[in-house]
Every structure is written in structure tokens, then in C-alpha cells.
Amino acid sequence: MARVYVSSVINGRSDRVWARVRDFNGLPSWHPGIAESRIENGEPADKIGCVRDFRLRNGDRIREKLLGLSDFDLFCTYSILESPMGVANYVATLRLTPITDGDRTFVEWTAEFDCAPEREAELVSSIGSGVFQGGFDALKRHFGGDSR
Amino acid sequence: MIRIVRSTVIDAPNDRVWAVLRDFNGHDRWHPAVATSAIERGQSADQLGCVRRFFLRDGSELRERLLTLSDLEQTFSYCLLDTPIPLFNYVAHVRLAPVTDGDRTFWEWRCSFSTRKGEEAEMTRMVGEDIYEAGFAAVRARLAASAGLEGRA
Numbered sequence: 440m441a442r443v444y445v446s447s448v449i450n451g452r453s454d455r456v457w458a459r460v461r462d463f464n465g466l467p468s469w470h471p472g473i474a475e476s477r478i479e480n481g482e483p484a485d486k487i488g489c490v491r492d493f494r495l496r497n498g499d500r501i502r503e504k505l506l507g508l509s510d511f512d513l514f515c516t517y518s519i520l521e522s523p524m525g526v527a528n529y530v531a532t533l534r535l536t537p538i539t540d541g542d543r544t545f546v547e548w549t550a551e552f553d554c555a556p557e558r559e560a561e562l563v564s565s566i567g568s569g570v571f572q573g574g575f576d577a578l579k580r581h582f583g584g585d586s587r
Numbered sequence: 588m589i590r591i592v593r594s595t596v597i598d599a600p601n602d603r604v605w606a607v608l609r610d611f612n613g614h615d616r617w618h619p620a621v622a623t624s625a626i627e628r629g630q631s632a633d634q635l636g637c638v639r640r641f642f643l644r645d646g647s648e649l650r651e652r653l654l655t656l657s658d659l660e661q662t663f664s665y666c667l668l669d670t671p672i673p674l675f676n677y678v679a680h681v682r683l684a685p686v687t688d689g690d691r692t693f694w695e696w697r698c699s700f701s702t703r704k705g706e707e708a709e710m711t712r713m714v715g716e717d718i719y720e721a722g723f724a725a726v727r728a729r730l731a732a733s734a735g736l737e738g739r740a
Contacts, residue, residue: 539592545596
């Protein structure tokens with residue numbers, strides 16, 4: 440089982456950051472790697488079990504299922520149903536935690552998955568440094584960068 | 588039931604912060620409110636269930652029991668057993684997490700307790716500011732000072 444963990448500090452209050460990332464169909468509005476997204480079967484994007492079908496800017500198409508969403512604990516958990524990445528049993532969680540010392544937010548993005556052993560290092564790097572950190576960098580830009 | 592959460596970011600790798608916080612008997616070396624501390628019955632400070640008996644600078648004597656400790660998650664929990672301060676059913680949780688974007692540490696300190704009617708505001712202020720925020724500041728200063736020493740060495 441491969442594991443990815445990336446975390447950062449966003450210079451905005453957790454409710455504002457959550458409002459930006461909560462929409463399971465909203466990746467194109469905040470993540471620079473995502474071109475378009477739709478929820479299958481016309482379901483609401485906060486219906487647990489709904490499926491998002493989205494396309495990356497490089498053309499790859501991915502289908503993901505919403506497994507858990509909490510407006511109280513500020514997390515979103517999902518699995519990959521279909522992708523060209525060559526991963527199995529992929530489950531990821533995006534979690535926000537308020538930093539009470541200043542109006543900032545601690546953001547954590549984790550994933551666990553199975554893959555061919557020779558591809559693990561490359562996948563961990565592309566998911567962690569590319570997808571997750573790329574999303575955090577976009578949030579940092581949107582909320583005014585990282586403050587210490 | 589009163590709930591308090593305080594969290595901050597320390598500008599040091601999480602392993603260095605954990606090395607300070609992990610010692611359940613070490614708070615008299617870093618927390619400004621704690622004068623002396625000892626683990627009862629000669630137990631090790633990482634023995635689950637061990638009790639630390641400590642004195643605050645104002646002379647108050649407290650006893651707290653270690654409920655959980657995880658080097659993997661960098662978390663621990665403890666509860667108050669005896670205190671002259673009106674904190675009842677006080678259970679606290681400490682969690683560290685690496686900020687991989689910058690090699691810093693997220694530190695969260697939370698608790699729940701009840702108190703005597705009329706003392707809610709003062710107990711909330713005391714725990715949040717005098718214990719948690721003062722603890723953050725002390726560890727931040729301690730790690731900054733030791734980083735400075737390393738820099739000069």
C-alpha cells in the first residue's frame with residue numbers, strides 16, 4: 440500500500456477555505472490541473488456516493504466517488520473508480536483544521552493506494568507534488584500566500 | 588461541558604517539537620506555569636497510565652494521568668485526577684502534524700471539562716491563554732533559541 444501525505448498552511452479562515460474546496464464538482468474552479476467536471480446522473484455534489492467525472496488539462500479522464508463529507512470536521516473523502524493512472528484501492532482525504540493563532544488553516548491531503556511496485560515512487564511524487572501540492576499552491580495564491 | 592481548542596504553527600520540524608512534548612514528565616522544563624514535576628511510583632513517563640504529580644509556580648499541586656501516547660501519530664491524551672483548580676472531567680489531547688510544505692509543525696491542543704457555575708469564563712481564559720497559548724510561546728522560543736545555538740556552533 441503506497442501512501443501520500445502533503446500538508447500546508449493557507450492564509451485564510453477555515454470556513455472560507457472550506458467554502459472554496461467543499462464542492463465535489465468544483466475542482467475546475469480552484470485546482471489549476473482540472474479542466475472540467477460533472478456529477479453523474481444529475482445528483483447533488485454533496486450527496487454521499489455521487490460520482491464526479493472530470494478531465495485534467497492533459498486530457499486524462501478520471502471518475503471518483505464521494506465517500507464522506509463533513510461540514511463539521513471539514514473533510515472530504517473519495518475513491519477513484521476509473522483512471523489511466525494504474526492505481527487500485529485508491530482512497531484520498533482532504534482535511535482542513537483551523538489554526539486559532541491567526542486566521543489561517545492547516546490543510547492535509549492524504550491518499551492510499553495499490554500499484555505496481557516499480558511505479559510507486561513516480562505515482563507518489565506525481566500525486567503528492569503535482570496534484571495535491573499544486574492544489575495547495577493555488578489556494579495559497581488565492582488567499583494571499585503563506586504567512587508565518 | 589466547555590470545549591477549548593488552540594492551534595498554531597511552529598517553525599521547526601515536527602520531530603523536534605515532538606522530542607520536547609513527548610516526555611509526559613518534561614513540562615517543568617518548558618512550560619512557564621510548571622515549577623516541578625515527577626512521575627509517581629517510579630514509572631517511566633511513556634508508561635500508559637502513569638501519573639505525573641506537579642506543582643505550578645503559584646504552589647498548586649496537580650496530578651494528571653497519561654491516557655494515550657502515539658509516536659506514529661505524534662499525539663497524546665491525559666486527564667486531570669486531582670487539582671485545587673475547579674476543572675472537572677478535564678481530558679486533553681495534543682496532536683502534532685508535519686507541514687510538509689515548509690518543514691514546519693502544526694500543533695493542536697484541545698480539551699473538554701466542566702467547572703463551577705460562574706467560573707466558566709475565567710477557566711476558559713486560564714486554560715486557553717495561560718496553559719495552551721503560553722505553552723505554544725514557550726516551545727516556540729525554546730526551539731528558536733536552540734536553533735540559534737546550532738547556527739553558531
